[in-house]
Amino acid sequence: MPVTYLEAIRQGIWEEMERDPDVFILGEDVAVYGGPFKITKGMLERFGPLRVIDTPLAEAAIVGAAIGAALMGLRPIAEMQFADFLPCAFDQIVNFAAKCRYRWGAAVPMVVRAPCGAGVHGGPFHSQSNEAWFVHSPGLKVVMPATPRDAKGLIKAAIRDNDPVIFFEHKALYRRIKEEIPEGDYTVPIGRAAVFREGSDLAIVTYGAMVWVAQEAAEVLDREGASVEIVDVRTLLPLDEETILASVRKTNRVMVLHEASLTGGVGGEIAARIAEKAFDCLDAPVVRLAAPDTPVPFSPPLEEAYLPNAQRVLEKARWLLCY
Numbered sequence: 001m002p003v004t005y006l007e008a009i010r011q012g013i014w015e016e017m018e019r020d021p022d023v024f025i026l027g028e029d030v031a032v033y034g035g036p037f038k039i040t041k042g043m044l045e046r047f048g049p050l051r052v053i054d055t056p057l058a059e060a061a062i063v064g065a066a067i068g069a070a071l072m073g074l075r076p077i078a079e080m081q082f083a084d085f086l087p088c089a090f091d092q093i094v095n096f097a098a099k100c101r102y103r104w105g106a107a108v109p110m111v112v113r114a115p116c117g118a119g120v121h122g123g124p125f126h127s128q129s130n131e132a133w134f135v136h137s138p139g140l141k142v143v144m145p146a147t148p149r150d151a152k153g154l155i156k157a158a159i160r161d162n163d164p165v166i167f168f169e170h171k172a173l174y175r176r177i178k179e180e181i182p183e184g185d186y187t188v189p190i191g192r193a194a195v196f197r198e199g200s201d202l203a204i205v206t207y208g209a210m211v212w213v214a215q216e217a218a219e220v221l222d223r224e225g226a227s228v229e230i231v232d233v234r235t236l237l238p239l240d241e242e243t244i245l246a247s248v249r250k251t252n253r254v255m256v257l258h259e260a261s262l263t264g265g266v267g268g269e270i271a272a273r274i275a276e277k278a279f280d281c282l283d284a285p286v287v288r289l290a291a292p293d294t295p296v297p298f299s300p301p302l303e304e305a306y307l308p309n310a311q312r313v314l315e316k317a318r319w320l321l322c323y
Contacts, residue, residue: 003181006174008148010039012155013077015185017047020075023159024051027062027079027113036081037115037174059088063112067097067164070110075159083116083168084128097164098139107162111155116144117209117259118291118307119172123298129208129260129291134166135237135269141190142237144168146211149181150234153188161190170209177212193240195247199229202317203247205270206257207233210308214257217313226321236266244270245278252283253320257308262290284323289316 003011017023024047025040031054034041044052055062059080066076080086086093093112100106118127134142141163145151151169158165196211197218204214211232218228231247233240248254254274256267271286289308297303 001180002178003148004175005148005151005169005177006037006039008152008181009155009169010041012152013039013159014043016156016159017043017051022073023075023077024053024069025077025079026053026055026066028055028057028081030054030079035079037171040079059085060092063089063092063097066110066112067092067108070108070164071100071106075109077111077113077159079113081115082122082126083114083130084125086112086114086130086133090133093134093140093164093166094137098137100139101163102139108164109162110164111158111167112164113167113169115171116168117170117172118296118303119209121298121300121303122171122296124295127296127303129258131166131168131236132260132264132266135266139163140237141165141235142168143190143235144170144208145188145234146170146173146196146208146232148177148179150188150194150232152181153186154190154234156185157187157190160187165190168208172209173212188234191235191238191240193234193243194232195229195243196232197228197230199227199251201227201251201253202320203229203231203251203254204257204313204317205231205233205244205247205254207236208259210257210259213308213310214313216310217317220310220314221317226317228317233270239270239273241273241277245274248274248278249281252281253323254282255287255289255313255316255320257289257313259291259308261293262288263293265290284320287316287320289313
C-alpha cells in the first residue's frame with residue numbers, strides 16, 4: 001500500500017526505536033502532542049517518557065543534550081519544529097558536534113531533524129531552505145530526501161550513522177507524495193545520489209521538493225521530443241560527484257535546480273564542480289534556477305511567485321536545448 005512521505009519517516013524512526021534501545025527522540029511537543037506534524041504520534045505510549053522526551057523551547061539546549069547523550073553512547077534524534085530555528089543551535093551543531101571526530105576522534109551519532117521549505121504559507125520564519133549553512137560545515141552529513149522510499153531509508157541510515165546528520169524534511173511533501181516502499185528492514189546509503197529519471201538530452205540536478213517540479217517539466221519536454229534526466233542528489237554532504245558528472249557527460253547540458261535562494265546556495269557548489277571536472281563535455285553553459293534573494297513571502301500569491309516552478313524550469317530548459 002502506498003505511504004506518504006510523512007508516514008515513511010515515522011515508520012523509519014519507529015522501527016529504529018524498536019530495533020535499538022539506545023535510540024530516543026527529544027524536542028518540543030514530540031511526546032504528549034505527537035509532534036507538530038504528528039510524526040511522533042503514539043511513540044510516547046509505546047516507548048515511554050525516557051525515550052520520547054518533551055523539552056523546553058530551547059533549541060540550543062535540545063541539541064546540547066543530544067550531543068551529550070551521543071557522546072555517552074546513545075543515539076538521539078533531536079527534532080527542530082522548523083528548520084528556521086536551527087540557528088538557535090548553530091554553535092552547538094557546527095562548532096561542537098561537527099568537530100568532535102576531528103578534535104579527538106569521538107563519534108557523535110546524532111540526528112537533527114529539520115522540517116524545511118516553503119509552499120505551505122508559513123511565512124518568512126517557518127519556510128526557509130537553509131541547508132547551505134550546514135553543507136559548509138565539515139564533519140556534518142546533510143540529507144534531504146524527495147520520496148517516501150528514500151525518506152524512510154535515509155532516516156534509518158542517519159540514525160545508524162556514527163556522525164552527526166542534519167536531516168531536512170520538506171514540509172510540502174509530507175502528505176502530498178505517496179509511493180510503495182519496500183517491506184522489511186532497508187536503508188538508503190548516505191552519500192549516494194540517484195537517477196530519478198533517465199534521459200539523454202538534458203540533465204536537471206536537484207533535490208527535495210524540486211525533484212517533483214523537475215519531473216513535471218520533464219513530462220512536458222518529453223511530449224516536445226526532448227529527453228530529460230533528473231538526478232536527485234539526496235545527500236548534500238558528502239556530495240556524490242560521480243553520479244552528477246556521469247549524467248552531465250551523458251547529456252552535455254545541465255540545469256541545477258533548488259528551492260533555496262540563489263546566492264550562496266548548494267547549486268553554486270554543484271555548478272562549480274561541473275565546470276571544473278566536466279567542462280569539455282558541456283555543449284551549453286551550466287544554468288542555475290533557484291528562488292530570489294529575498295525572505296519567503298507570507299502572502300500565498302507572492303509565495304507562489306517566489307518559488308521555482310515547472311514553467312520556469314521549462315523556459316530555462318528550452319533555452320539550454322536550443323543553445
